[in-house]
Amino acid sequence: MKIPFNKPYLTGKEAHYLYQAVLSGKISGNGMFTQKCHRFFEERYGFKKTLLTTSCTDALEMAAILVGIEPGDEVIIPAYTFTSTANAFILRGAKIVFADSEAVSPNIDPEKIESLITPRTKAIVPVHYAGVACHMDKIMEIAGKHDLFVVEDAAQAVDSFYIRTASAPSERPLGSIGHLGAFSFHETKNVICGEGGMLAINDEKLIARAEILWEKGTNRAAFFRGEVDKYSWMDIGSSYLPSDILAAFLYAQLENLDRIQEQRKKIWRRYYEELKDLEDKELLKLPYIHEYACNNAHLFYILCRSETEWGEMLAHLKKCGITAIFHYLPLHKSGYYKEKHDGRDLPRCEYFSSHLIRLPMYYEISPQEISYVCDRIKEFFGK
Numbered sequence: 001m002k003i004p005f006n007k008p009y010l011t012g013k014e015a016h017y018l019y020q021a022v023l024s025g026k027i028s029g030n031g032m033f034t035q036k037c038h039r040f041f042e043e044r045y046g047f048k049k050t051l052l053t054t055s056c057t058d059a060l061e062m063a064a065i066l067v068g069i070e071p072g073d074e075v076i077i078p079a080y081t082f083t084s085t086a087n088a089f090i091l092r093g094a095k096i097v098f099a100d101s102e103a104v105s106p107n108i109d110p111e112k113i114e115s116l117i118t119p120r121t122k123a124i125v126p127v128h129y130a131g132v133a134c135h136m137d138k139i140m141e142i143a144g145k146h147d148l149f150v151v152e153d154a155a156q157a158v159d160s161f162y163i164r165t166a167s168a169p170s171e172r173p174l175g176s177i178g179h180l181g182a183f184s185f186h187e188t189k190n191v192i193c194g195e196g197g198m199l200a201i202n203d204e205k206l207i208a209r210a211e212i213l214w215e216k217g218t219n220r221a222a223f224f225r226g227e228v229d230k231y232s233w234m235d236i237g238s239s240y241l242p243s244d245i246l247a248a249f250l251y252a253q254l255e256n257l258d259r260i261q262e263q264r265k266k267i268w269r270r271y272y273e274e275l276k277d278l279e280d281k282e283l284l285k286l287p288y289i290h291e292y293a294c295n296n297a298h299l300f301y302i303l304c305r306s307e308t309e310w311g312e313m314l315a316h317l318k319k320c321g322i323t324a325i326f327h328y329l330p331l332h333k334s335g336y337y338k339e340k341h342d343g344r345d346l347p348r349c350e351y352f353s354s355h356l357i358r359l360p361m362y363y364e365i366s367p368q369e370i371s372y373v374c375d376r377i378k379e380f381f382g383k
């Protein structure tokens, strides 16, 4: 049996909407489907303002401009993340200050943040790894105390929530809690359009400027709404908006979001149940989900007992035709940044980098295929 790591899922409506977009005669950005997607997110999750972008990377780049990063400003991000989280701020001249993960998950450890703050710190960028919430109450409290921006890298966190437990139990969608939230619709994420993303603007003061950056530094969006009679150059910006063709594809996915999520959660639970016994026997660890987080089943991972066993497990699964992959080499040790990093050890980040294995996870993986993967993992320990 051959099991790929990912397989993009098509709902069946994509080609139909693409056709409609083409026939409509407007295939550049901010067309009918873009607006349908914006409405979907704003109505369903209560985001104040959303703007589709060509990637989450672009959404993060917009965020870096919006929070006013200037050369020499410092931005705190977890070392265990994708390059885009850092690059977006480096492009504006920021110095990246890496924070370590918490003990039980790759998410940023809120207890480690405050000691990293200096007078130059401008923003904190928590990454909701696996779509599972960081401790947003603590992070927002620290940011408020030091007057910092919070940009949520919610690339993996579509349809996931932070749950306030203590006094007022309420759910808040990830990406809606910080000043800004950035999402991805890359083909490896839960809902997709090939390459795509979205910026959620939660701080009302940033909305008008976000729209201008989005359209090459012009007020064209306001012009199209009839609010001004000509549009002109207002600010810096770039071409962050995707073609309406991509938005049409994405809209077909959004209409099926509930079905996609339900199926992914089923797959996730199946992995969890089949592998629980190995965790009980302390042969490996399974994902840990805090009581304040929910699980959007973006990815499923196991944690090996040692780096040696991790290497052997990866080789074993490969030999069995299963594409399972490790994730995120520590950014503070990367060829690009190691000389710039301040030398602090980030042992938990390194632990996750050298112990975590992501298992195949996609809408169409069958129960038989999941059992095949789990049986091969069990077989590894049986030898």
Ligand SMILES: *Cc1c(COP(=O)(O)O)cnc(C)c1O
Pocket (backbone or CB within 6 Å): 054, 055, 056, 057, 058, 081, 082, 084, 085, 127, 153, 155, 156, 183, 184, 185, 186, 195, 196, 197
């Ligand atoms: C996927 C991902 C990104 C980048 O998303 P793109 O849409 O491919 O630019 C950024 N951050 C994290 C945590 C991701 O998982």
